[in-house]
Amino acid sequence: MESIAGTLLPDILSPVNAGLLVAASFLTSFITASVGIGGGVVMIALMSYFVPPVALIPVHGAVQLGSNGGRTFVLREHVDWIRIAAFSAGAVIGAAIGAAIAVRLNNSVILIGLGLFVIASTWIPLRKMAAIKTRGFAVIGAVTTFIGMFFGATGPINAALMSNSFSKRQTLVGSLAALMSAQHGFKVIGFAFAGFAFEQWLPLIAMMIASGFCGTLTGSRLLHVMPEKGFRIAFKIVLTLLACGMVYRGM
Numbered sequence: 325m326e327s328i329a330g331t332l333l334p335d336i337l338s339p340v341n342a343g344l345l346v347a348a349s350f351l352t353s354f355i356t357a358s359v360g361i362g363g364g365v366v367m368i369a370l371m372s373y374f375v376p377p378v379a380l381i382p383v384h385g386a387v388q389l390g391s392n393g394g395r396t397f398v399l400r401e402h403v404d405w406i407r408i409a410a411f412s413a414g415a416v417i418g419a420a421i422g423a424a425i426a427v428r429l430n431n432s433v434i435l436i437g438l439g440l441f442v443i444a445s446t447w448i449p450l451r452k453m454a455a456i457k458t459r460g461f462a463v464i465g466a467v468t469t470f471i472g473m474f475f476g477a478t479g480p481i482n483a484a485l486m487s488n489s490f491s492k493r494q495t496l497v498g499s500l501a502a503l504m505s506a507q508h509g510f511k512v513i514g515f516a517f518a519g520f521a522f523e524q525w526l527p528l529i530a531m532m533i534a535s536g537f538c539g540t541l542t543g544s545r546l547l548h549v550m551p552e553k554g555f556r557i558a559f560k561i562v563l564t565l566l567a568c569g570m571v572y573r574g575m
Contacts, residue, residue, distance in 0.1 A: 353536035357543030364477040389508035390533030399498030414465030422473025423514030435574030442567035
């Protein structure tokens, strides 16, 4: 069984580590589906310990595309599709510009920059903006998708910018899932055109997407009842430790 699994995985990734990532995909999708945000940041921090930096952002983007796509499907009745279309138009531009630059960064820069980004997005409170008009979603789509080509997990930024644009929590979670699906989708396309070879990672990506969808189904049931205060504190501490490890390895 292990030899069969080995043939489906990149040489640098052991079956045990792949299994850990598949399990982590369930957990992080559960987190995002139940409390709205955070799973993507945890996922990229964990993946940085097993996936080479040069492949980290593209593979994470593909996994998050599947995870957010599943959450969009589950909450599709709550999605604001007009604003998602505007966001997607801007995301195309951001992905096209960012892909050409991101593939040229070296491993140390990626790890240090990503670690600092995770720490900042975890502890620095982002001021929630007033409700944004539809055309503003296009601007946010371009800017945050460009940032995402380098740092991967922009969910907390998008959530802070758009939280007051949706009146109901279900609409916020569903619409964030849809716009993150668009963002990660264009990101994957951008990296593919820039020359990243997704083929060797496809079996792992598929397993993580399937696991993540199960986590989404489970977490969605707790969307209305999960207490957040204690969870958020522990969540931030774990993220900070993971991010510090990323910075240390990059240095």
